[in-house]
Amino acid sequence: MYTLTVRDNIMIAHSLPRPAFGPAQGLHGATFVVELSIRALELDENATVMDIGALSGVLGGALEELRYRNLDEHPAFEGRLTTTEALARHIAEDVAARLSQSEDERLVGLSVVLRENPDAWAGYSLDLP
Structure with missing residues (x-):
């Protein structure tokens, strides 16, 4: 299995209005480093999973x-x-929907990781049809 990962970042505002979130219940800002990894069974004719610039554009x-x-x-x-x-x-x-337009059958999955700081992050992975 091959992977390709690109990164970007976003700044957002939000609140998490439940007691479990303590001081984050109120409106606050967050800056995330966003990592997108895609998985492919095989490389393309250029020996790549995908063009890095193209995948950066999808994430952007x-x-x-x-x-x-x-x-x-x-x-x-x-x-x-x-x-x-x-x-x-x-x-x-959102990325999966954008990648589905390419109809590249080699792509089998992706993962997104959001890093809030060097010591805390969360992510989500899914398989592509």
Whole structure:
């Protein structure tokens, strides 16, 4: 199994209005380093999983709707908590939809990791059809 990983970052605002989140219950900002890894069974004719620039563009496209936004007001998260885990899933599903347009049957899965700081991160993985 081959993998290719690219990174980007986003700054968002949100609140986590439940007692379990302590001081993060109130509106606050967060900066995430976002890592996207895709998996392929085989390399393409250029001996790559995918062009790095193309995959960076896919990730950038998925993040654009989130950059500098208050996720409490974002329609995709209405009625949902915007934990790091939930945000990782949202990004992974957006990327999967974008990759499905390529119809590249070699791609079999992807993972998204959001790093809040060097000591804390969460992620979500899924298989591609």
